[in-house]
Amino acid sequence: MADEWRPGIRRELLPGRSEAELAGLSLGAAVAGMTAAVLVLVLLFLDARLWVWALLPSAVAVAGIAAGGLLDRSAARRQVREARAGYTTVAAERTDLEYVEARTGQLVRRAGELLTTYELRARLSRVRAAG
Incomplete structure (x- = not known):
């Protein structure tokens, strides 16, 4: 998909x-x-x-x-x-916006996507590792 x-x-x-x-x-x-x-x-x-x-x-x-x-x-x-x-660089902000990692510009969470804290941290780790 x-x-x-x-x-x-x-x-x-x-x-x-x-x-x-x-x-x-x-x-x-x-x-x-x-x-x-x-x-x-x-x-x-x-x-x-x-x-x-x-x-x-x-x-x-x-x-x-x-x-x-x-x-x-x-x-x-x-x-x-x-x-x-259309985005935010702060994870705890609005979920109706894309959450983007501030240093790399990589997407961590799509707009409207609900993630647990664990899922969000795991994605952030993967984004930072990918670099």
């Missing part, structure tokens, strides 16, 4: 970073910012006179959290653009 799924089916992706990549970067930046914020709180809890040592981590906290927010907005805009193009 021609419509049967197999690894190696490629789809043309929009240029630029995918929603999946932007979401990962957003999470990383936000976690780095929150970690720095916790460091600031620990320093100030230990001794308020350590405020000078808290300046750099404070700047990292603000920058990380702000960058995370900006990247999150970019991911949301990219999600809309990908949906208009």
Whole structure:
């Protein structure tokens, strides 16, 4: 059957970073910012006179959290653009769109196809192995 799924089916992706990549970067930046914020709180809890040592981590906290927010907005805009193009690069998103592996552009799930988590992970592994 021609419509049967197999690894190696490629789809043309929009240029630029995918929603999946932007979401990962957003999470990383936000976690780095929150970690720095916790460091600031620990320093100030230990001794308020350590405020000078808290300046750099404070700047990292603000920058990380702000960058995370900006990247999150970019991911949301990219999600809309990908949906208009008929696909998604995030597995947990809508099942009415094709799910495409972000790095290779290979089809993992056809639109409307319902897969268990196990089936989805198995297909993703096969797609990445095929490369």
